[in-house]
Amino acid sequence: MKTILTGIRPTGNLHLGHLFGAGQNWVKLQDDYDFYLEIADVQALTDNFNDPQKVRDNVDNIVKDLLSVGIDPKKVHIFIQSRIPEIAELTVFYSNLVTVARLQRNPTVKTEISQKKELFGNEGESITYGFLGYPVSQAADITCFNGELVPVGEDQEPLLEQCREIVRKFNNIYGDTLKEPEGMFTETKRVKGLDGNEKMGKSLGNAIFLVDNEETISKKIMNAVTDSNKIRKDDPADPDKCMVYYYHRLVNSDDNLKTICSECKKGARGCVQCKKELIAKMNEFLDPIREKRKYYDEHPDEVKKILDEGTEAAREVAKEQMKKIKKAMMIDY
Ligand code: TRP
Secondary structure, eight states: OOEEEEEEOOSSOOBHHHIIIIIHHHHHHTTTSEEEEEEOHHHHHHHHTTOHHHHHHHHHHHHHHHHHTTOOTTTEEEEEGGGOHHHHHHHHHHGGGSOHHHHHHOHHHHHHHHHHHHHHOSOGGGOOHHHHTHHHHHHHHHHTTTOOEEEOOGGGHHHHHHHHHHHHHHHHHHOSOOOOOEEEOOOOOOOOOTTSOSSOOTTTTOOOBTTOOHHHHHHHHHTSOOOTTOOSTTSOOOGGGOHHHHHHHHHSOHHHHHHHHHHHHHTOSOHHHHHHHHHHHHHHHHHHHHHHHHHHHHOHHHHHHHHHHHHHHHHHHHHHHHHHHHHHTTOOO
16 A cells, blocks of 8 residues: 655645645545645744744644544544654754755745745745745655655645655665655645635635634625626626636536526526525535534544544654664664
8 A cells, every 4th residue: 555645734724725625635545545644733833933822723623624524534644743753853864955045946935935025025034944944844744654645736746846856865875765755636626715816715815614604604605706797686697707606516516507507697596596595505515514523623532532643653654764764874873
């Protein structure tokens, strides 16, 4: 059985973008692989070192969300990054194998730095050593467990390439020890935001979260962007310009979709009615997730046990791997 490893930063609750993207993909993969799923709290701190409470709270939030959407802890080792000291150790060893210039050229890091500059002004000085180095730490995340396949979004490819470079350099200098990981870019849906933005995101303020209650869902959908040419209830409109129709497509049946589409085009469907139907369908869709989530909210000991066991299993693998690595580096005293 091949090993797959992936990670997620605990910085917020999961939303529909996560669910239809990574989430459903991971649930499918869990049957066929030896699956390690890292809650990347140390990586989250590179960005959020001044807000430890946020990271701490979201470790629990993310884990409960993941369990609620069907990640099965009997199949997946869910573990917490900071509880595997070997990852931190390995990050230090790898830091010699990568130049500062190479990190600055990493396209993902570059994009993130320019986004930060947009948000906080031209404060290049505020980029920390830890943030610039997070790809090195991510290479440690993967290779600590001999991760062969890494199911991630396309935006993570530069981080995998950086990891492979580190692995090659390591193997060249210290002898063949590590595996080069491959990305697993299975087709995943990208979910647009309520405002029609290509991406749904917490920071974009356009997300539907799995933990949103009925009232919040109702407010959000009532404010979703519709075809701006439709002014009166019986104006015909283009469903492809409407976020309400877009979300109907995620949670409604094919038969209903056909009806909605043709009524909308004919001007035989008002937006308010259409939104109300979507609210009902969205709640129906979220109900089983909410139910599971409620169970885990009421059983924190069970969540703790899942994390303890997942982390313990991961730690065993990391310890073995570290023995090999230290031997190769001649620091196995
Ligand atoms: N950087 C990833 C993200 O932001 C999360 C992550 C942390 C990860 N460690 C990883 C992904 C290891 C794959 C492998 O989505």
